[in-house]
Amino acid sequence: MENNLTIYNTLSRKKEKFEPINPPFVGMYVCGPTVYGDSHLGHARPAITFDLLFRYLKYTGYKVRYVRNITDVGHLVNDADAGEDKIAKKAKLDQVEPMEIVQKYTNSYHKNMEQLNTLPPSIEPHASGHIIEQAEMVEEIIKNGFAYEVNGSVYFDVAKYSETNNYGKLSGRVLEDLQNNTRELAGQSDKKNSFDFALWKKAEPEHIMRWPSKWSDGFPGWHLECSVMSTKYLGDKFDIHGGGLDLQFPHHECEIAQSKAAKGEDAVKYWMHNNLITIDGQKMSKSLGNFITLDEMFSGENKLLEQAYSPMIVRFFILQAHYRSTLDFSNKALQASEKGYKRLMTAIKTLNNLKASNESSIEVRGLKEKFFNALNDDLNTPILIAHLFDGVKMINLINSGDETISKDDLAFMQKLYNDVVFEILGLKDEEGAGNNDEKLSEVIELLLKLRAEAKKNKDFATSDKIRDELKEFFF
RNA sequence: GGUCACGUGGCCGAGUGGCUUAGGCAACGGUCUGCAACACCGUGUACAGCGGUUCGAAUCCGCUCGUGACCUCCA
Secondary structure (H helix, E strand, O other): OOOOOEEEEOOOOEEEEOOOOEOOEEEEEEOOOEOOOOOEHHHHHHHHHHHHHHHHHHHHOOEEEEEEOEEOOOOEOOOOOOOOEHHHHHHHHHOOOHHHHHHHHHHHHHHHHHHOOOOOOOEOOEHHHHHHHHHHHHHHHHHOOOEEEEOOEEEEOHHHHHHHOOOOOOOOOOHHHHHHHOOOOOOOOOOOOOOOEEEEEEOOOOOOOOEOOOOOOEEEOOOHHHHHHHHHHHOOOEEEEEEEHHHHHHHHHHHHHHHHHHHOOOOEEEEEEEOOEEEOOEEOOOOOOOOOEHHHHHHOOOOOOOOOOOHHHHHHHHHOOOOOOOEEEOHHHHHHHHHHHHHHHHHHHHHHOOOOEOOOOOOOOHHHHHHHHHHHEOOOHHHHHHHHHHHHHHHHHHHOOOOOOEHHHHHHHHHHHHHHHHHHOOOOOOOOOOOOOHHHHHHHHHHHHHHHHHHHOOOHHHHHHHHHHHHHOOO
16 A cells, blocks of 8 residues: 555654555554543544544555544542542442443543544444453563562562663653652552552452452553553554553553563554643643533533534644644634634535636646645644645635636546545534534525525515524524 | 753744745735625734854754643543
C-alpha cells in the first residue's frame, strides 16, 4: 500500500514515515474512557483525532483494526495505595450496582461519539471482561522476575526492570529524578520503591468490585488492561498506540514496561499523543471541575456557554487545531468555527450545483496535492482546512461567473471535496436544525417556498411574517 | 522543587532561516436584497522582551519574563 504519511512518534520525538509492520494490515489501539461520568469536551479530542487517522488509513486502502477500550473495573479515586474504587464510589452515591453505572455511561459515551460522527472502533473490549488475561500477564511478569507479591498485592519492580531496560524512555523521565521527586504517600506502602506500580491490588473489605485470584480477592492494576487487551487483539507487536498527553506518564510508560517484562519485546511501534483542551489556559478535566460535558455543548446548558454548539461545530473546531497543540475553549472561538463550518458546507452545496463550461479558467487540480500533503504531514488538519478554503474561493468565483470550470475538472473537484471533507475529516452536513426529522424539514421547505412566492408577489407582510415566526422556532 | 512544552496581528490558529501578505472569525469597504439576515468580492494589523549566530531569523543559540503540562485518577 502506497502512502506518504508521516506521524510524530512520541518515542523518538520526531516525525517518522509511517510503515506498517504487516501491510496491508494496521493495528491501532487507543485508550478509551473510564466510564463513571458523562463524557466531556476533553474526550472528544482523542476520539476525533484517532477517528481521523482511522478514516484516513482506511481511505488509503489499509485494513485497519481499531481497538479502543472501556475502562470499567474501577480504578482508584485518589492515590495509588489507599483509595476507593472510582466506579464503586459513584455507585454508592447513586444507590445502584457498579455495573449499572458502567452501562449508563458507556451508553452515553457511545451516543456522544456517534453524534460527533466518529466511526465505532473495530473492537471495544471491556477491562472487566479480561480479568483472566490480566491475571495471566501478572503471572508472566512475576515468572520473568519483574514483579513481587506483598500481602496479596503484586507490584511491578521498576528498579529491577531498569537494570536491563530504559524505564522512562517514552516520557523522558529519569529514574533517579523519580526517586527524588515522587511524593511520599500517606499511610504505609507495601511497595519496595515509591515508583513501583500495582499489577494486582488486594481489595479492602468495603471494595465492591473484586475478582478472585491466586494472590487475593482484588482487582487488576490500572495500567494492565491496556497492555493485555492491545496485544490480545492486535498481536505482541502492533503499529499505533494513541491516547491523551496526560496518559503519557505514568500510564503509557507503565504499559511499555509491563509488555516488555511479559513478552520480552516492545509492543508498540508508533506512540501518538493528542494534546489537551484548555479553558482559560487551564486543562479541562474532571478533577479540576472546569469541564463542559458534550451533552451540555450540544444543548448549550452550561453557565460557560453562550449558546449551543452542534456536534459538527465541535468537530470542526477540534480539527482546526493541530492535534499536538493545546486548544483553548472559548465561545468566541467556537462561534468562529461555526461560521467557518457553515461557509464550507454552503460552498460544497454550491459545488454540487455548479455548471460546467468548455474549459477551466482556473487551476483546480493542484488542490488535491496540497490537501494530501497537509494530511501526510502528521495529520495537519489546520493546513488542510486552510487549503479547503482556497478551493471555496474558487467555487464561489465560478458560481458568480467570474471564473469557469470544465466538466472534468468539476467532477474532479466534487469527488475531491466529498472524499476529503466527508470521508476523511468525517464532517457531515447538519442542515435541518440538527433534527433528522425528515417530515419536519419538508414542512419547513414548504414554508420557505411560500415565503419566496409571497416575496415574488410583493406581499412583504406575509413573507416577513413567515420569516419572523420561523425565527421564533429557531430556524 | 524536578522534568518537559509553549508564548504569532482584536480573537482562534498554521508556519521553523530568505515571496506562505497561511486559513477561519471579527472589523472596515463594496455586491446582492423591498428591508434585514444569509451569501459573495476586496482591505489592514503579528511574530513576549533582550542579546547572539548569520549576508539574512517569527524560525537557530543564550538569558529574562509569562503561561501551561506531567511528577496523583484523568482524554
